[in-house]
Amino acid sequence: TATYGDDPFTFTYTASETATVASSNTSVATVQDNDGTVAVTIVGAGTTEISVGFDGDTNYNAASGKFTLTVNKATPTISISADKTSPIRGGGIVELTVNVNPADSTVTVTQSDNLSTESKALTLTEGKVAVTLANKDAEYTFTASLADTTHYVANSVTCTATVTRD
Numbered sequence: 001t002a003t004y005g006d007d008p009f010t011f012t013y014t015a016s017e018t019a020t021v022a023s024s025n026t027s028v029a030t031v032q033d034n035d036g037t038v039a040v041t042i043v044g045a046g047t048t049e050i051s052v053g054f055d056g057d058t059n060y061n062a063a064s065g066k067f068t069l070t071v072n073k074a075t076p077t078i079s080i081s082a083d084k085t086s087p088i089r090g091g092g093i094v095e096l097t098v099n100v101n102p103a104d105s106t107v108t109v110t111q112s113d114n115l116s117t118e119s120k121a122l123t124l125t126e127g128k129v130a131v132t133l134a135n136k137d138a139e140y141t142f143t144a145s146l147a148d149t150t151h152y153v154a155n156s157v158t159c160t161a162t163v164t165r166d
Contacts (some may be wrong), residue, residue, distance in 0.1 A: 003072045015036065093162050
């Protein structure tokens with residue numbers, strides 16, 4: 001078992017003949033045989049069968065071996081923070097900063113508060129968004145989310161800002 005993003009790994013075989021090494025699903029892992037040392041490179045989440053086969057000759061019977069490699073989705077890292085600490089008196093503008101890895105991920109940021117059941121989508125620009133908070137007693141929750149993808153599991157984080165009315 002491995003996880004998407006893991007470093008390549010190797011395994012070895014000993015044979016007097018040339019072997020055929022293959023991955024049944026090259027969108028999960030690729031293999032490179034270097035004279036008995038096989039490098040396996042993880043390229044996606046999923047399952048593949050890694051096989052090694054030897055042709056027979058007058059001295060040896062044909063032989064083969066295989067194993068199943070399961071590559072799990074990785075968990076992306078994500079953080080969200082506000083530039084002002086609570087409580088914020090009288091409302092005002094709060095700048096949120098969102099960091100995510102992998103950097104090319106699509107992040108959804110929403111705002112909600114304890115006075116309403118509605119949620120509002122926010123638009124990030126280069127990992128930041130400025131939000132105007134009303135002059136009312138409220139606790140705002142900001143959620144940064146990444147959806148489940150081919151290689152990554154869904155993940156989300158929150159931060160809060162409390163406003164006290166002037």
